[in-house]
Amino acid sequence: MGDFFSGLLHAAVFAKEAGYPLSEALGNATSKLKMYSNQEQESILSRHLAGFEVINRMGDPSLQPVLAELEQAVANESSVEMDYRSSHEEQPKNRVIDPYGMVYWNNKWYTVAFCHLRNEIRSFRADRILQTKRTQIIFKRPEAFSAREFFMQNLLPDLVGKDGLISLIIEGRTEALDDLCLHWFLGHHLKERTSNQAIFLLEEKSIHTYVPYFLLSYGKSIQVIEPQSLKEKLVAVASELMEYYQL
Structure with missing residues (x-):
């Protein structure tokens, strides 16, 4: 159990530094774990955490509400209306998305979602979402869909067998x-x-x-x-x- 608890506490540290939207709730959960541990278990956990630090660049606090909204939308399978500014557009566009999952990559958060405007699954960078609004629309995430696999396949397509x-x-x-x-x-x-x-x-x-x-x-x-x-x-x-x- 010691490895399990220490691993969970380390994961909480990583999540907090990455700007995980529910890091406060995760922190409360780990505090309760320590509270209900006996003296020997608490001593072991403290030793594991004593020299463990994660250093990440400063995140934008204004991003937290967006991440929290997206996390809820993923969990509840509910569509979100958002104003999104892409890298090649000066003015943001309003669009409705069905968030299938969230990905943290290269110090940035992304949501992989079905875009009603483009009628396809796309990746959206969270820091380019200017505002979000909940909708009453409910969607069904494709079975066995992996946001990570979709994101990485688009970022780094497989070139095996490709000519040239x-x-x-x-x-x-x-x-x-x-x-x-x-x-x-x-x-x-x-x-x-x-x-x-x-x-x-x-x-x-x-x-x-x-x-x-x-x-x-x-x-x-x-x-x-x-x-x-x-x-x-x-x-x-x-x-x-x-x-x-x-x-």
């Missing part, structure tokens, strides 16, 4: 390559790794659109060996930055 993939070969210091191979995007496409080299298999569009900006922060600690087109793109991006800051 290009090998990205990078050499560099071991520590830099270790970090590069743990990158949320590149790590998913890692094909081969040695002490001084990493080989990734990617679509050409990704290599020229996203990868240059991932690699610039590594400076001289890494070197692109192939493809030549990526080297040229890195030169172009670096030149643009130099011109921009020389103004």
Whole structure:
């Protein structure tokens, strides 16, 4: 039981730092657990928590009501009306969604929901939701639906068997390559790794659109060996930055 309780308390710490909407209720529940533990159990739990800390960046307190509303909508299978501003739109759009689940990824909260406006399942970033309003509409979540699987499949689609993939070969210091191979995007496409080299298999569009900006922060600690087109793109991006800051 000790491992179970200590694991639960650690999970509560993680949830609080992630901005979990019911972290206060979870905290109260864990406090009751400790209260009803005997002296030996409480001593063990205290020792497990004494050196356990989670550090996350400061969250926006105004996001809490939105997260709480979404959590309730997921649990009750009730639709939500919201004003949502996407990344490519200046003005928010009003839409009704059926929230199927919530995902915490890369320090941000998302809801995976059926969008009545687009008539499809989509992911919505919680910090782009300007306001929410409960509706009387009830929906039925698809059976065995996984918000996590949907989110990750859209973020990192499976490229197995796909034609036209290009090998990205990078050499560099071991520590830099270790970090590069743990990158949320590149790590998913890692094909081969040695002490001084990493080989990734990617679509050409990704290599020229996203990868240059991932690699610039590594400076001289890494070197692109192939493809030549990526080297040229890195030169172009670096030149643009130099011109921009020389103004």
